[in-house]
Amino acid sequence: MVSVASVRGSAPREPGTRMIVTPGRVFGTIGGGHLEYKAIAIARDLLAAGEPAVLKRFPLGASLGQCCGGVVNLLFEAVPPDAVWVSELAGRLAGGEPCVMVTAAHGPAGCGTVLVSAASVSGTLGDAALDRQVVERARSMLSGAPAGLVEFATGETTRSLLFLAPLQPSDFHVVIFGAGHVGRALVNTLAALPCRIVWVDPREAEFPAGLPANVEAVVSEFCEDEVDTAPAGAWFVVMTHDHALDQRLAERILRRGDFSWFGLIGSHTKRRAFEQRLGARGIDAAALSRMECPIGVAGIRDKHPAAIAISVAARILRQREAGASTARPALHDARA
Numbered sequence: 001m002v003s004v005a006s007v008r009g010s011a012p013r014e015p016g017t018r019m020i021v022t023p024g025r026v027f028g029t030i031g032g033g034h035l036e037y038k039a040i041a042i043a044r045d046l047l048a049a050g051e052p053a054v055l056k057r058f059p060l061g062a063s064l065g066q067c068c069g070g071v072v073n074l075l076f077e078a079v080p081p082d083a084v085w086v087s088e089l090a091g092r093l094a095g096g097e098p099c100v101m102v103t104a105a106h107g108p109a110g111c112g113t114v115l116v117s118a119a120s121v122s123g124t125l126g127d128a129a130l131d132r133q134v135v136e137r138a139r140s141m142l143s144g145a146p147a148g149l150v151e152f153a154t155g156e157t158t159r160s161l162l163f164l165a166p167l168q169p170s171d172f173h174v175v176i177f178g179a180g181h182v183g184r185a186l187v188n189t190l191a192a193l194p195c196r197i198v199w200v201d202p203r204e205a206e207f208p209a210g211l212p213a214n215v216e217a218v219v220s221e222f223c224e225d226e227v228d229t230a231p232a233g234a235w236f237v238v239m240t241h242d243h244a245l246d247q248r249l250a251e252r253i254l255r256r257g258d259f260s261w262f263g264l265i266g267s268h269t270k271r272r273a274f275e276q277r278l279g280a281r282g283i284d285a286a287a288l289s290r291m292e293c294p295i296g297v298a299g300i301r302d303k304h305p306a307a308i309a310i311s312v313a314a315r316i317l318r319q320r321e322a323g324a325s326t327a328r329p330a331l332h333d334a335r336a
Contacts, residue, residue: 001077002039004030005055005105005163006149009070012036016147016165023047030074035060039074046076053077055105055149055161073149075105075163085113088122089167096169100138105149105161118142125162130154134162141166170194172320175230177223177249178240179206182265185309186237190316191215200226201240227252230259235316237295239265251278254287261319263295263312 004017012031019036020027021043030036035058046054054076079086085101092099092115099117104125114123114131116138124131133152147165154160172195176183179201187199191212201207204219211217218226223245227236236259238249246264253262264274271293278288296311297318 001079002030002043003075003077003147003163003165005073005075005147007070007072009060011060011070011072014146021047035072039076043076047078051076051078053104075103077103083113085115085123089115092117093167093169098142098166098168100141101165101167102134102138103163103165105163114138116142125160127154130160134164138164138166144168170196171233172196172235173231173233174198174235174237174316175200175226176237176239177201177226177245178238178265179203179217180239180241181305182239182308184208185305186239186312187211187215189306189309189313193317198226198230203241224248224252227256232258233260235260235320236262237265237312237316238263243270247274247277250274250291251281251283254278254283254291257287259290260323261316262291263315264291264293265295265308265312266293268294 002019002021004011004013004015006015012033012035013029017030018028019030019039021040023044026040030039038058042056056074056076058072058074060070060072089099089101097117097119099115102114102116102125104112112123112125114121114125114134116135118139121131121135125134130152137150137152141164145166147163149161150164151159151161172193174190174195175198176186177200179199183199183201187197190197191214195214197215198218199207199211199215200218200220200223202219202221202223207217207219220226223240227249230236236253238246238253240246240249246266250262250264253259264271271291274291274293275288279285292315295315296308297314300307300311302308
């Protein structure tokens with residue numbers, strides 16, 4: 001497991017980004033072109049040699065054939081097949097429980113991995129006093145602090161460098177109504193992101209075979225009911241083949257109100273018509289202002305389905321980043 005432990009200056013990915021390297025395959029990416037190429041080679045050498053956790057520093061300059069100018073610390077950890085924390089971590093995240101994963105940035109193999117949540121602690125770093133410090137610090141990071149390297153005092157003259165990585169269950173839940181050309185293109189674009197997509201249409205034949213693992217196709221004659229089953233904070237995109245259905249979906253979404261974003265495909269004329277009709281049905285101006293129509297990034301006029309999908313995906317990501325930046329705490333004392 002290769003983790004971006006800390007960065008200074010310009011870097012391809014943020015602290016907490018991980019990549020899994022096996023002798024024959026790679027899952028995920030830490031970015032950076034030659035940095036990643038070199039990291040994969042190092043990881044495979046460490047696996048072959050049975051090395052313990054290793055923290056390595058990479059200046060992103062001429063020696064790596066790059067000119068970012070930043071510095072990246074990568075943590076390399078061999079994960080045995082029987083590591084208990086792997087299944088435990090998966091279970092916590094699947095159950096919607098945020099936690100902080102704590103590992104030693106250097107030291108002997110098997111020095112421990114600790115998982116800390118608001119309600120429980122599992123694992124140990126082999127030192128009760130250090131464990132207490134770690135649990136207190138980790139719980140202070142559960143609200144969304146970034147991952148980073150943190151030094152802890154373990155004696156009058158000794159300190160331990162640990163990597164603390166907050167892990168949140170995915171809250172990026174996208175509900176897309178419409179399996180037409182633009183809907184298919186948008187699903188293909190968003191499916192590569194760490195999100196869950198529920199894709200709804202009454203026409204079963206419109207769904208392609210072999211959907212990505214994070215996409216669920218729902219065939220329903222009553223698409224509006226799927227609005228109610230989505231979790232709070234969902235992202236809604238309405239782009240069906242039927243304007244009357246679009247209007248019913250828009251009304252249900254706006255009445256619900258607890259969504260992160262709602263985009264409706266269409267023109268300014270369609271928006272004005274929907275505002276009049278929905279206003280007559282009791283949807284107030286404040287709610288209507290949350291309906292984005294037309295959708296997509298301003299300035300992109302191309303009507304090709306793939307171009308619209310890219311534009312809409314970019315708009316969603318921009319809105320999501322804006323929301324995250326307002327809630328993001330200050331950086332911890334990660335070292336680079």
